[in-house]
Amino acid sequence: MRVIKLSKENLFPFLEVISEKTGLWAPVRKPNSGHVFKEIDDFAQIDLDYTRTILPPKKIFLPPSFNMFKASKNNYEEDFSHVSPKILFGIHPCDIHGLLIMDRFYSYVFDDPYYSKARDNTLILGHSCWPDENCLCKSTNTHIVEEGYDLFFTDLKDSYLVWIGSSKGDDLIRVKAELFDENIAEKDIQNFIQWREERDEAFQTEINxxxxxxxxxxxxxxxxxxxxxxxxxxxxxxxxxxxxxxxxxxxxxxxxxxxxxxxxxxxxxxxxxxxxxxxxxxxxxxxxxxxxxxxxxxxxxxxxxxxxxxxxxxxxxxxxxxxxxxxxxxxxxxxxxxxxxxxxxxxxxxxxx
Amino acid sequence: MNQEKLKIGIYELTGCAGDALLILDCEKELIDIFNAVDIQSFLMAKSDNIEGELDVALVEGSVTTEKEIEELKDIRKRAKLVVALGLCATVGGIQARFGDREEWEENYKKVYGDIDMTHTRPVQSKPIDEYIEVDYYLPGCPIEKEQFLNFFTRFLKGNPPEKSQNPVCVTCKYNENDCLLKKGVLCLGPVTSDGCGSICINHNLPCIGCWGPLDVANRTAEFYLLQEKGYDVEEIKKKMANFSGTKIAEFFKKVGKEKR
Known part of the structure; x- marks a missing residue:
């Protein structure tokens, strides 16, 4: 794991480069409604100021309703059309943990190809968040992530600290390495510590x-x-x-x-x-x-x-x-x-x- | 070839004819439908109708006249299977929303006075299963293309049609809508049969229950929840009754009396 820095104005240029050939999914506000993960065609639609989407990201890996295969007397055609390469940006720690639990159900003992192919084809770019009165993730210890992401962006107001969690994540950074700053100053570390303390204190609900x-x-x-x-x-x-x-x-x-x-x-x-x-x-x-x-x-x-x-x-x-x-x-x-x-x-x- | 095909009749009693129209609106599939079965009678689509023995009769509309009772009984005699098509045939429709007979008679007098009907005598609107045995129900106002085609095709291939027992909320969540009830809106999603694709809520309008009451719904909790959200008892009853026909009359007799 490696941590680097990205200034805020470089975020969209970075997303633009990496999503040239791969569909980018990110949180978007639905009119008159809450947020949803949606394929992005215009970066202005991305709204990172969200707490939770209506449906969790499981919908990207296993859509609510999809065709598994077409069967006829002498033929059998599998349909993997939902399994196109994707970049999922802006996913919060709780949802990354949700996917890690789904992995256990769908790929540890028996491999479900409809799930695992979509999972293998999707890069996870996590994003930090701030709890509201209904967030319980500190009690479930899922407010932090140690695995399950390719990149993770912690928002420190002026810039992001970006955790690189996989070799695929490292490859993404190298596509446009000049946008990132390898040097993390003492002040950045202090900012991160302060952010973490304040965030942990912001939880209003606790469950044993x-x-x-x-x-x-x-x-x-x-x-x-x-x-x-x-x-x-x-x-x-x-x-x-x-x-x-x-x-x-x-x-x-x-x-x-x-x-x-x-x-x-x-x-x-x-x-x-x-x-x-x-x-x-x-x-x-x-x-x-x-x-x-x-x-x-x-x-x-x-x-x-x-x-x-x-x-x-x-x-x-x-x-x-x-x-x-x-x-x-x-x-x-x-x-x-x-x-x-x-x-x-x-x-x-x-x-x- | 014709003898091997299933003989089908499509009939309209009292209703808007929207369900029969929807079958004709399956434009892409229409030739396949007409090729797959032998449509003996379908007043909206053709004039050379034959009223004989049928494998399946699809009946739309509710029963509102004595003549329709006779027609319906005749259809039942001639058909091996009868399918109730749409809300009116299934629950009686909007025209059946006055649950008890006195209320109906009072309203009838208000509108028609003491006129003696010579053609046929009107009766209180009822779903078709009040008069005959019904084998399958396809709810909806009107029915939905995919629902109809799925029913039709499964049936043709010898599979029993699947009846949805889900509320509208299931599809509504598939479509990733915020819960309107949670926002304090009078939405009937949890007490209404699924199948419409949650089309109203997708457009930020509440469910008005047009697919008819869901058998397994928890109507009492919905009723008190809406009251807590500030809705007037009569308003809630009116909304719930609109598309419920005669099927949940018992609920309206009991509700409101749970409180001590």
């Missing part, structure tokens, strides 16, 4: 994740789950926006007028009713409370027990998305014995009690 596996076990039959299930709209949004949720469904889409079918893969969500439905119509998790319990067992217990850290990366998307306030923050705080202000709590107390 290490206590969660025990609490989940002890409160497996707690009335909390019924309260959550009562208010849950079963919209699947918490799952779709989660950077580490990875379930999918596969559908046949037969073509009209010819003897072939497209095999379409789309995101699925364990919080939706038909997720646990099997042939014959039996459904093992018909109750919303059971489905939420599964989701939270996965995030707060099973993954921690197996890998020593939660499969929550603290991005705060479930908090920003759930209209009835069922999210990692309210659930973890409730498990920890706190009373939280949430629609699901009020709904229980005012309507159901």
């Amino acid at each position: 994740f290490s206590a969660m596996p025990d609490l989940m076990e002890l409160k497996y039959n707690d009335t909390l789950w019924e309260k959550l299930g009562d208010a849950c709209l079963a919209c699947g949004s918490c799952t779709n926006v989660c950077p580490t949720c990875n379930c999918y469904n596969v559908h046949d889409k037969p073509a009209l007028g010819e003897d072939s079918s497209q095999i379409v893969r789309c995101w699925d969500a364990c919080t939706l009713e038909n997720y646990s439905e099997v042939a014959g119509g039996e459904n093992f998790r018909k109750k919303r409370s059971d489905r939420l319990k599964l989701w939270y067992t996965h995030k707060l217990q099973a993954y921690i027990s197996k890998y020593g850290k939660p499969s929550c990366v603290g991005c705060g998307r479930c908090i920003a998305t759930c209209p009835v306030d069922i999210n990692v923050k309210t659930v973890a705080h409730t498990l920890d014995g706190d009373k939280v202000d949430s629609f699901w709590n009020r709904f229980h107390e005012e309507v159901r009690k």
